[in-house]
Amino acid sequence: MKRTLLDYLACPSCGGDINLSSILADDGGEIFSGELQCAACRRTFPIIRGIPRFADLESVAADKQETAASFGWSWQQFAHDDERYEQQFLDWIAPVEPEFFAGKIVLEGGCGKGRHTRRVAGWGVKDIVAVDLSDAVEVAFAATRGIPNAHVIQADIYQLPLRRVFDYAFSVGVLHHLPNPREGFKSLVSKVKPGGQASAWVYGAENNGWIVRFVDPVRRVTSRMSRGLLMQLAKIPTALMYSATKLIYAPLNRSPSGAKLAGRLFYNDYLNYISRFNWRDQHLIVIDHLVAPTAFYLSREEFEEWWQDVAATEVVIGWHNQNSWRGFGRLP
Numbered sequence: 001m002k003r004t005l006l007d008y009l010a011c012p013s014c015g016g017d018i019n020l021s022s023i024l025a026d027d028g029g030e031i032f033s034g035e036l037q038c039a040a041c042r043r044t045f046p047i048i049r050g051i052p053r054f055a056d057l058e059s060v061a062a063d064k065q066e067t068a069a070s071f072g073w074s075w076q077q078f079a080h081d082d083e084r085y086e087q088q089f090l091d092w093i094a095p096v097e098p099e100f101f102a103g104k105i106v107l108e109g110g111c112g113k114g115r116h117t118r119r120v121a122g123w124g125v126k127d128i129v130a131v132d133l134s135d136a137v138e139v140a141f142a143a144t145r146g147i148p149n150a151h152v153i154q155a156d157i158y159q160l161p162l163r164r165v166f167d168y169a170f171s172v173g174v175l176h177h178l179p180n181p182r183e184g185f186k187s188l189v190s191k192v193k194p195g196g197q198a199s200a201w202v203y204g205a206e207n208n209g210w211i212v213r214f215v216d217p218v219r220r221v222t223s224r225m226s227r228g229l230l231m232q233l234a235k236i237p238t239a240l241m242y243s244a245t246k247l248i249y250a251p252l253n254r255s256p257s258g259a260k261l262a263g264r265l266f267y268n269d270y271l272n273y274i275s276r277f278n279w280r281d282q283h284l285i286v287i288d289h290l291v292a293p294t295a296f297y298l299s300r301e302e303f304e305e306w307w308q309d310v311a312a313t314e315v316v317i318g319w320h321n322q323n324s325w326r327g328f329g330r331l332p
């Protein structure tokens, strides 16, 4: 934990200031072990392996606990980085571009392995605070260790231990996995200062009826099965998807004579999009769909209401790959 993080922290119970109450291991730049304490209610929070821990995983509700356990495991299995993540991230937060970030204080809700955290830190932000409930924070911490303007904390998006000081908050692929996505969104944007901005990307209801019908029942089983078995079983759909995307979708979409036919293929925009990814990342995409116990699919109408609920202005809603929604707007 870098000391500059203290500027952004507030007690999740009472909103009080957070101070460093003890330092057990410090290498000069980062505190690896110690304790934080609320100046008002005296509640304490440990710093373990360099990460401030605000969430007590034993006491969060069972559904959140299961989701966190699943993602904690999957990000530790797929801790690698890939250069293609950069464009993928920009496609999720469009119309935001790298230049947008310069000098901003940024909050990331549900950072997973920190693949976006490290990129945003490199785009000139003053600071980025990345939050995740699961053990994925260990991977995100390793990915951003030594980057002075990147901070990782373990916390629940519903109880953020943060002050309302952020210029921009974003959340990619997280809110639809929460027990109440709309409340998660509200909690995230409540930390954006007046006039600041936010982005969110969520699964769409439109065009995904087949997932709700066929994948959801499978997910109910696979999210609870042995992780080793899931890792192996997921290779079957991955092999089908990998062959189809590499041998059919990519070549047809890229050939001038095949493009018209490609447009008629099942789920073409999405499958063509992910044809750029290698085996390991397609395996990760499949695992990502099968490991989470909770997934909501949101209609455009519902997603637009989220932004109306928080009185956002200048809202831009985009339809991504014909299967998901991305939103960007300004908070009042």
Ligand SMILES: C[S@@+](CC[C@H](N)C(=O)[O-])C[C@H]1O[C@@H](n2cnc3c(N)ncnc32)[C@H](O)[C@@H]1O
Binding pocket: 064, 067, 068, 071, 072, 075, 109, 110, 111, 112, 113, 114, 115, 116, 131, 132, 133, 134, 136, 155, 156, 157, 158, 171, 172, 173, 174, 177, 178, 288
């Ligand atoms: C599909 S992953 C996306 C991670 C990252 N945004 C990315 O795109 O690489 C969803 C993440 O949300 C996190 N998450 C789930 N519930 C959460 C909660 N209540 N509070 C904070 N993070 C949560 C999970 O641990 C997981 O890392």
Ligand SMILES: [Zn+2]
Binding pocket: 011, 012, 013, 014, 015, 016, 038, 039, 040, 041, 042, 043
């Ligand atoms: Zn307090």
